[in-house]
Amino acid sequence: MTSINREATPQDPQQPEGAQTLHDDLHEIWGNPRGIKALTIVNHTTLGLRFMVTGMVFFVIGGVLSMLIRTQLATPDQNFMTPDIYSQVTTMHGTVMMFLFAIPILEGLAIYLIPKMIGARDLVCPRLTSLGYFCYLFGGIILSFSMVLEMAPDAGWFMYTPLSSSEYSPGLGSDFWLLGITFVEISALSAGVEIVVSILRTRTQGMALHKMPIFAWYILAMALMIVVGFPPLILGSVLLELERAVGMPFFEVAGGGDPLLWQHLFWLFGHPEVYIIFLPAAGIVSTLIPVFAGRPLVGYGWVVFAIVVTGFISFGLWVHHMFTVGIPQLAQAFFSAASMLVAIPTAIQVFVWLATLWLGKPRFKLPMLWILGFLIIFVCGGLTGVMLALVPFNWQVHDTHFVVAHMHYVLVGGMFFPLMAGLYYWLPLFSGRMPSETIGRWGFWLTFLGFNGTFLIMHWTGLLGMPRRIYTYEAGNGWEIFNLLSSISGFVMSAGIAMVLIDIALHFKFGKPAQHNPWKADTLEWANAMPPSAYNFVSLPKIDTRHPLWDNPDLPRTMAEGKHGLAVTSHGRREMWGTDSITGKVREIIHLPGNSWWPFFAALALAVVCVSLLTRVYALAGVFVIIAGVFLLRWSWENGAHPKAAPDAEVRKGDPPLHSRTMSGPGVWAMATFSIANGSFFLSYLFGWFYLWTVSPQWRMPEVSPLSLVVLVAAGVAMTLGAGVMERLVRGLRVNQDRGLARGFYMSALLGAAQVGLVLWSLLTAGLEPTRTSHDAVLLVGLVYALFHGALAMILSAMQGLRVRHGYVGLHAPFEPAVVVILWRYNVVTFWVLVGALGVLPRVIGG
Amino acid sequence: METAFKRLYLGHPAHLVVGLTLWSIWFVAVYGGLSVACAVAPPAPAQGAWTGLNLGLGLFSLLITALLAWLTWAGWKAGRELTGRPRFNALVSAGLYLFSALGVVFTGMPIIGVPPCL
Numbered sequence: 001m002t003s004i005n006r007e008a009t010p011q012d013p014q015q016p017e018g019a020q021t022l023h024d025d026l027h028e029i030w031g032n033p034r035g036i037k038a039l040t041i042v043n044h045t046t047l048g049l050r051f052m053v054t055g056m057v058f059f060v061i062g063g064v065l066s067m068l069i070r071t072q073l074a075t076p077d078q079n080f081m082t083p084d085i086y087s088q089v090t091t092m093h094g095t096v097m098m099f100l101f102a103i104p105i106l107e108g109l110a111i112y113l114i115p116k117m118i119g120a121r122d123l124v125c126p127r128l129t130s131l132g133y134f135c136y137l138f139g140g141i142i143l144s145f146s147m148v149l150e151m152a153p154d155a156g157w158f159m160y161t162p163l164s165s166s167e168y169s170p171g172l173g174s175d176f177w178l179l180g181i182t183f184v185e186i187s188a189l190s191a192g193v194e195i196v197v198s199i200l201r202t203r204t205q206g207m208a209l210h211k212m213p214i215f216a217w218y219i220l221a222m223a224l225m226i227v228v229g230f231p232p233l234i235l236g237s238v239l240l241e242l243e244r245a246v247g248m249p250f251f252e253v254a255g256g257g258d259p260l261l262w263q264h265l266f267w268l269f270g271h272p273e274v275y276i277i278f279l280p281a282a283g284i285v286s287t288l289i290p291v292f293a294g295r296p297l298v299g300y301g302w303v304v305f306a307i308v309v310t311g312f313i314s315f316g317l318w319v320h321h322m323f324t325v326g327i328p329q330l331a332q333a334f335f336s337a338a339s340m341l342v343a344i345p346t347a348i349q350v351f352v353w354l355a356t357l358w359l360g361k362p363r364f365k366l367p368m369l370w371i372l373g374f375l376i377i378f379v380c381g382g383l384t385g386v387m388l389a390l391v392p393f394n395w396q397v398h399d400t401h402f403v404v405a406h407m408h409y410v411l412v413g414g415m416f417f418p419l420m421a422g423l424y425y426w427l428p429l430f431s432g433r434m435p436s437e438t439i440g441r442w443g444f445w446l447t448f449l450g451f452n453g454t455f456l457i458m459h460w461t462g463l464l465g466m467p468r469r470i471y472t473y474e475a476g477n478g479w480e481i482f483n484l485l486s487s488i489s490g491f492v493m494s495a496g497i498a499m500v501l502i503d504i505a506l507h508f509k510f511g512k513p514a515q516h517n518p519w520k521a522d523t524l525e526w527a528n529a530m531p532p533s534a535y536n537f538v539s540l541p542k543i544d545t546r547h548p549l550w551d552n553p554d555l556p557r558t559m560a561e562g563k564h565g566l567a568v569t570s571h572g573r574r575e576m577w578g579t580d581s582i583t584g585k586v587r588e589i590i591h592l593p594g595n596s597w598w599p600f601f602a603a604l605a606l607a608v609v610c611v612s613l614l615t616r617v618y619a620l621a622g623v624f625v626i627i628a629g630v631f632l633l634r635w636s637w638e639n640g641a642h643p644k645a646a647p648d649a650e651v652r653k654g655d656p657p658l659h660s661r662t663m664s665g666p667g668v669w670a671m672a673t674f675s676i677a678n679g680s681f682f683l684s685y686l687f688g689w690f691y692l693w694t695v696s697p698q699w700r701m702p703e704v705s706p707l708s709l710v711v712l713v714a715a716g717v718a719m720t721l722g723a724g725v726m727e728r729l730v731r732g733l734r735v736n737q738d739r740g741l742a743r744g745f746y747m748s749a750l751l752g753a754a755q756v757g758l759v760l761w762s763l764l765t766a767g768l769e770p771t772r773t774s775h776d777a778v779l780l781v782g783l784v785y786a787l788f789h790g791a792l793a794m795i796l797s798a799m800q801g802l803r804v805r806h807g808y809v810g811l812h813a814p815f816e817p818a819v820v821v822i823l824w825r826y827n828v829v830t831f832w833v834l835v836g837a838l839g840v841l842p843r844v845i846g847g
Numbered sequence: 848m849e850t851a852f853k854r855l856y857l858g859h860p861a862h863l864v865v866g867l868t869l870w871s872i873w874f875v876a877v878y879g880g881l882s883v884a885c886a887v888a889p890p891a892p893a894q895g896a897w898t899g900l901n902l903g904l905g906l907f908s909l910l911i912t913a914l915l916a917w918l919t920w921a922g923w924k925a926g927r928e929l930t931g932r933p934r935f936n937a938l939v940s941a942g943l944y945l946f947s948a949l950g951v952v953f954t955g956m957p958i959i960g961v962p963p964c965l
Binding site: 208302308309313328335 | 859860863864867868870871874877878881882883885886887932935936938939942943946950953954955956957958961962963964965
């Protein structure tokens with residue numbers, strides 16, 4: 001769309017020719033390029049599919065690794081693999097399945113489905129989707145490449161210190177894990193942030209919170225849990241990599257660190273992670289059961305209740321992975337009780353599903369078979385979970401195959417089976433074709449029987465005392481027959497999964513063409529074309545029911561004919577509704593960026609950083625950090641009133657304004673959501689500081705704090721003044737006052753520079769010895785955190801000044817300062833907390 | 848009381864997360880408080896469960912339970928009076944307040960009988 005008609009001219013929806021023209025025009029605006037330019041695609045449909053296909057590739061890799069494990073354990077005294085290789089294989093099996101398959105594929109499904117389900121045309125930050133995908137792809141490739149080099153991590157998928165520390169894992173294996181996984185987590189976090197904002201702010205007109213598809217509630221909870229749950233592991237990975245690379249002793253007792261800090265940080269992420277995987281899968285179940293039962297979900301409110309409870313309680317269980325490390329019994333009892341509590345919301349959902357099936361008229365199509373398998377396996381896994389919540393039993397079976405069996409019942413039953421149900425259910429939407437029921441049923445039964453043969457038996461080997469992770473075992477312990485049966489069943493399961501994959505591959509060519517809405521579903525994604533167009537919907541409807549396609553079966557036709565909102569293309573922009581987060585009332589038109597190279601380039605630069613850190617070429621890593629920063633800033637430059645975004649603000653008469661012409665658009669929400677993630681990282685850091693201070697056996701607090709309190713307070717004052725200037729400018733814009741706008745931004749940038757300079761001075765004059773004591777190492781990390789945030793706020797304020805000069809920011813486009821000021825507020829709060837924790841408290845309390 | 852109810856806007860969806868946020872704060876406070884107390888000044892094991900630490904944790908738990916119970920009642924009452932979306936929010940929130948209150952009681956019950964720092 002090169003020529004833009006300033007006067008919007010809606011197509012005549014009454015005429016089929018008009019509707020076709022509308023399709024063509026929308027395609028011209030939203031369509032995907034081919035060839036090398038396919039790397040620039042930011043569309044959620046394409047990127048969601050890429051996430052899922054890449055996830056399936058990693059699933060196959062993880063599956064092959066699991067078969068190697070079962071081959072090794074099939075009989076006693078095997079030497080199929082050396083102990084070293086076996087450790088690498090088990091570590092990579094867990095790592096690939098958890099980080100490169102389970103989370104990304106569910107994110108991919110959410111990225112693909114959420115906009116279609118809530119009546120939007122894309123996610124709210126399409127370039128972030130693209131960045132997330134490439135970070136995932138590059139991180140996954142880097143991590144997987146370690147296997148080719150026979151340098152894969154071998155310290156177990158949760159990388160406990162000191163085994164993963166440089167003393168006991170001197171090669172690059174742990175570094176591959178720490179850097180690769182952190183890279184992949186950037187992807188998860190970016191998806192988490194934009195999914196939260198998309199669900200809250202881009203639902204179609206009238207879709208109030210209590211009328212959202214239930215799947216959106218599950219995904220909202222999952223995304224918020226990613227936002228809160230991933231930063232502790234990112235922090236842990238950064239600290240462990242710093243320990244391994246330069247010797248900062250965060251987890252080393254002799255230097256004042258504590259290996260248990262790693263366990264806390266890992267499981268603060270790791271336990272919610274189980275529910276991050278389970279919730280979207282349960283969302284699939286709650287979506288499919290009503291469709292195949294032919295009636296609404298029984299107890300929608302109860303399910304919302306259960307989702308919220310699960311989202312919170314799952315963060316209070318992390319210590320149940322650490323019952324054997326020697327924490328006080330009363331603390332163990334708290335976590336034991338909390339671990340039992342989480343069974344309640346799960347049970348509520350199970351009863352809701354059963355009640356829905358009971359009261360409906362179930363049709364046992366292929367997806368329902370997988371749901372049935374899920375119900376049986378997951379309930380068993382949940383029950384062994386309650387057993388493991390009991391401290392004495394947990395001690396008894398800790399680190400045995402019983403735990404491995406429980407984990408697979410929960411994860412495979414709770415995630416893989418519903419995922420397969422979902423894939424079969426939405427397959428006609430992806431491809432426009434139906435899968436083969438016959439091959440599909442064979443695939444299911446082989447998988448189901450093989451799974452239970454593998455893991456039900458593993459409970460018994462565990463109860464007989466077989467430890468996990470041993471690379472072989474002697475005959476005579478009574479484990480032989482069970483291991484052999486487990487291994488045979490494992491191969492049966494693999495055959496089943498292979499049949500499913502073959503079925504899915506074949507259906508693209510041989511599957512029967514699907515009828516419209518083939519399962520007679522109620523949600524909006526089935527109002528799409530099959531396969532969907534890049535823009536999803538020609539027009540965006542007003543929704544006042546939880547079951548739009550059941551209550552108005554004609555809706556897909558009228559939407560395709562452009563009879564609803566935003567059926568206009570003459571402006572050449574990618575547009576969708578921005579609605580109120582609670583009521584679903586339309587507030588603004590969100591205009592989205594088009595295809596862009598910046599996310600790809602930024603991810604590529606970050607990949608070079610990752611590889612440079614791995615190979616310890618730190619100068620190159622530094623250069624590419626700067627290059628990645630430049631790419632990201634250039635990306636942010638093409639926003640708002642920039643010629644590549646929305647240079648004019650023309651809208652149809654009666655339509656709301658463009659979001660960049662308001663002060664509460666989705667960017668504000670994205671920044672606020674990102675601040676939650678950032679806050680989680682910061683709180684994890686504070687936890688680490690206080691934990692080491694309180695618990696670490698050889699913690700050494702110096703007599704006099706090395707940090708100058710006067711300099712830190714001066715830095716805080718400068719930053720607070722800078723934030724004050726920003727606040728005044730934003731308040732002015734709210735009342736149409738823009739006097740001295742550019743000057744004000746430069747002033748706040750200068751104050752930010754003063755803060756950065758003072759913190760740097762404090763750092764350089766403190767005489768820290770971060771490789772000698774964990775105390776100094778923790779101080780260093782805190783000050784670098786403050787420096788980074790101060791510098792970022794300074795740069796963004798200066799950029800705002802420049803953008804005022806270019807005419808991209810001002811009274812006509814007041815949006816961006818309202819976003820930047822959130823960072824300033826965050827910085828002020830965290831910096832003063834940091835001053836209190838690092839500068840004041842040690843002086844008041846002492847060592 | 849009526850004014851307090853109105854000020855709480857019990858039909859607002861923010862209440863969907865307030866109850867469990869209070870539960871989380873309570874949980875972190877009792878676990879953190881216990882850990883710090885045991886590291887800094889552990890009571891003598893001979894005292895059993897009858898320690899000042901248990902008493903403090905127990906009283907704090909009771910206080911939070913009372914607050915959550917009151918919010919449960921307020922949410923339930925508001926839900927019966929409201930309609931549509933606010934009613935949905937108030938009733939689900941009331942359920943979540945109730946769960947949070949029971950969660951504090953259930954999770955905190957070991958405070959009564961388990962010595963704190965063994």
